[in-house]
Amino acid sequence: MVATNQCAREIQRHDGACWAFDISEARDLIEAVSAGNRPQGWSKALLSRLRVVEANANAVHLFGSYAGRERMLGQSLLDFWPMEGWHVLPGLIVGTVTGNPRSRARKLRVKSLVLRNPVLTAWMSDEPGLEQRLFLAIFAEPLDERSFWALRASQERYNNLIHHLPFAFLEVDSRAQADIFEDLRRRGLKDVGAYLDANPGDIQRSCEIVRITDVNKSAVELFGAHHASELIGPVDPLFAASPESARRVMINHFEGARSYSEVMKLRTMDGRLLDVSMSVIYPTRPEQLDITLIMLEDITERLRTEAQLRQLQSDYTRAARISMLGELASSIAHEVNQPLSAIRTYAETSLRWLSREEPNLEKVVQLTGRISDNARHAGEIVHRIRGMTARHVPRSASLDLNEVVDEALHFVRHEIETRSIDLSVRLGRELPPIWGDRVQLQQVVVNLLLNAVQAIQSGSENSGSIELTTDLDERGAVTLNIRDDGPGVAEGDLDRVFQSFFTTKDEGMGIGLAICQSIIAAHGGAIGASNWPGGGARFWFSLPAHR
Amino acid sequence: MSNTPLIAVVDDDEAVRDALLGLLQVEGLRALGYPSAGGFLIDFATRTFNCLITDVRMPGMGGLELQCCLIAMGSSIPVIFVTSAEDDATLAQATAAGAAGFFNKPLATGEFLRCLRAVLGPLDD
Numbered sequence: 001m002v003a004t005n006q007c008a009r010e011i012q013r014h015d016g017a018c019w020a021f022d023i024s025e026a027r028d029l030i031e032a033v034s035a036g037n038r039p040q041g042w043s044k045a046l047l048s049r050l051r052v053v054e055a056n057a058n059a060v061h062l063f064g065s066y067a068g069r070e071r072m073l074g075q076s077l078l079d080f081w082p083m084e085g086w087h088v089l090p091g092l093i094v095g096t097v098t099g100n101p102r103s104r105a106r107k108l109r110v111k112s113l114v115l116r117n118p119v120l121t122a123w124m125s126d127e128p129g130l131e132q133r134l135f136l137a138i139f140a141e142p143l144d145e146r147s148f149w150a151l152r153a154s155q156e157r158y159n160n161l162i163h164h165l166p167f168a169f170l171e172v173d174s175r176a177q178a179d180i181f182e183d184l185r186r187r188g189l190k191d192v193g194a195y196l197d198a199n200p201g202d203i204q205r206s207c208e209i210v211r212i213t214d215v216n217k218s219a220v221e222l223f224g225a226h227h228a229s230e231l232i233g234p235v236d237p238l239f240a241a242s243p244e245s246a247r248r249v250m251i252n253h254f255e256g257a258r259s260y261s262e263v264m265k266l267r268t269m270d271g272r273l274l275d276v277s278m279s280v281i282y283p284t285r286p287e288q289l290d291i292t293l294i295m296l297e298d299i300t301e302r303l304r305t306e307a308q309l310r311q312l313q314s315d316y317t318r319a320a321r322i323s324m325l326g327e328l329a330s331s332i333a334h335e336v337n338q339p340l341s342a343i344r345t346y347a348e349t350s351l352r353w354l355s356r357e358e359p360n361l362e363k364v365v366q367l368t369g370r371i372s373d374n375a376r377h378a379g380e381i382v383h384r385i386r387g388m389t390a391r392h393v394p395r396s397a398s399l400d401l402n403e404v405v406d407e408a409l410h411f412v413r414h415e416i417e418t419r420s421i422d423l424s425v426r427l428g429r430e431l432p433p434i435w436g437d438r439v440q441l442q443q444v445v446v447n448l449l450l451n452a453v454q455a456i457q458s459g460s461e462n463s464g465s466i467e468l469t470t471d472l473d474e475r476g477a478v479t480l481n482i483r484d485d486g487p488g489v490a491e492g493d494l495d496r497v498f499q500s501f502f503t504t505k506d507e508g509m510g511i512g513l514a515i516c517q518s519i520i521a522a523h524g525g526a527i528g529a530s531n532w533p534g535g536g537a538r539f540w541f542s543l544p545a546h547r
Numbered sequence: 548m549s550n551t552p553l554i555a556v557v558d559d560d561e562a563v564r565d566a567l568l569g570l571l572q573v574e575g576l577r578a579l580g581y582p583s584a585g586g587f588l589i590d591f592a593t594r595t596f597n598c599l600i601t602d603v604r605m606p607g608m609g610g611l612e613l614q615c616c617l618i619a620m621g622s623s624i625p626v627i628f629v630t631s632a633e634d635d636a637t638l639a640q641a642t643a644a645g646a647a648g649f650f651n652k653p654l655a656t657g658e659f660l661r662c663l664r665a666v667l668g669p670l671d672d
Contacts, residue, residue, distance in 0.1 A: 334604075334631045338560045341631075341652035345566035348656040352573040367569060374562050418604050418632075 016139030017062040020054035024132040034098040043090035050077040096122040115140030168219035172292040176209040192254040207236040224268035241265040320515040331414035339374035394437040402427040408445035422465035435546035455486030477542040485536040552597035554578040559605045584608035603630035
């Protein structure tokens with residue numbers, strides 16, 4: 001405690017940047033070097049054994065991270081001192097520690113981009129209790145007073161910014177991993193993905209040697225921790241719920257990517273599982289800071305809301321289908337009635353063949369076969385209806401629009417025929433396939449056809465015509481056009497016609513066209529309506545071709 | 548042979564038409580089937596039919612139109628309707644134009660055959 005206070009006093013005295021280091025770990029090496037014994041790599045080893053016990057404000061601003069002074073304490077000199085400044089230190093330090101008197105400050109002029117005529121000073125103290133303390137200071141005239149202060153202010157702003165941004169930031173030291181990669185590259189490795197697949201232990205090791213060195217407030221909150229210190233350490237917990245993400249981050253690091261993003265799962269310190277959007281910014285020139293930045297955004301709520309929206313949309317679409325089928329009820333009844341009627345007549349006929357003096361079994365066999373066919377046909381109709389009303393998980397597949405149109409026509413044919421409407425269908429030949437959900441697209445075609453039928457009905461004429469064509473447009477999109485010769489859409493309504501709950505029908509609910517638009521949009525297509533110059537309305541949609 | 552009554556069955560639905568033809572066959576009656584009113588009218592010009600059984604709703608010319616057409620041509624051929632259309636307006640129009648029978652699908656076989664026999668009655672041996 002006494003030593004600490006004295007240390008603090010010693011460095012606060014200084015106008016420049018000043019540190020106090022604990023050299024106890026480095027003692028042996030310093031003695032050896034001073035005696036002429038210089039083992040391989042001694043200078044780097046010496047610097048790595050010097051530990052910060054005190055640092056003044058200028059020191060923190062000059063070389064510190066945005067976490068401030070706390071972060072610097074306990075670090076080894078190598079952790080923060082810029083590499084270009086390493087080479088002058090070992091000599092200076094050995095001389096100071098082993099020199100006599102120790103309190104004589106030894107100075108060196110050094111180079112700096114930021115400071116003018118900087119001087120590096122090293123000394124030890126004669127005070128009792130400070131034997132293991134080495135003081136280092138840098139003093140310089142700033143390039144100009146303003147620029148130094150400007151630098152300090154800018155650093156403050158940066159610190160503030162990072163700390164208070166509503167995104168979680170992690171500062172990560174991945175130098176050890178970068179060294180491993182450099183080594184692998186030198187040995188000729190090209191496909192790091194394959195290498196990692198063959199050596200999964202390497203991924204685990206990487207998660208242990210790559211370290212989180214600083215975090216901001218939002219990161220502490222995101223992880224459900226109470227203090228930043230809980231997060232400092234191996235980067236392993238970040239990937240605990242998403243080990244494959246670690247592999248991908250490593251691959252991008254190896255391949256020299258500038259940044260990499262993905263959505264992944266994150267396990268918080270209090271056991272919750274979140275969906276996060278993670279962005280990694282790798283250290284590359286020109287920064288040469290060797291700091292990897294990881295930004296995290298909690299998107300759990302967003303994903304949950306999106307899932308709910310999708311479910312709502314599915315329910316809504318289904319409601320529209322059921323409502324539409326209600327409008328087709330008499331059509332459906334008629335369609336099922338035909339095979340039913342045939343079955344009844346065939347059965348009665350069979351009974352008559354059987355009740356003859358010489359029953360004609362051959363006939364009965366033939367008729368029974370036809371009964372069976374018609375029963376199956378009726379079943380298919382029911383199956384088709386069921387397909388439309390069932391809860392439907394959208395399933396995309398490669399589809400032929402003409403087939404979808406054909407199936408949709410089954411549903412509305414009766415409606416059209418009973419109203420003496422002329423239907424002309426011209427299907428484009430050799431249209432490319434589209435990618436989409438069959439049931440949903442059928443729903444759109446049926447809806448548009450029904451709309452056309454109802455438009456004609458609402459008109460003053462007793463009959464009308466509908467023209468349906470499929471084709472390829474100039475941009476290669478597959479299009480469908482339905483033209484009717486009803487009264488057309490009121491000019492003022494044209495831009496509202498696809499809005500929810502817009503309807504001109506008495507019993508209309510107005511959800512059909514809105515659903516059509518949302519289905520077509522979800523398929524990456526476009527839908528529209530216009531009035532035909534000759535009278536009547538034209539509804540169309542186009543879908544991208546799937547190649 | 549030419550005294551045996553010939554019945555025309557007009558319905559665009561193949562199963563219904565075929566079933567009706569089968570029923571007429573087991574009853575020992577001669578019948579020809581047509582998928583459209585137009586097709587029937589072509590044959591009507593060259594054959595003698597004793598009775599027409601027709602659907603109402605068909606693509607192109609419907610049953611009621613066909614009935615009117617025959618009347619306009621001066622024909623008094625009896626027309627029996629077999630249809631899914633259950634609305635009163637259709638029934639009223641058919642009856643007003645002198646239909647010999649009007650039946651809904653699925654066909655009530657007994658009643659239908661009684662009606663048919665009554666229509667053909669005077670021609671039976």
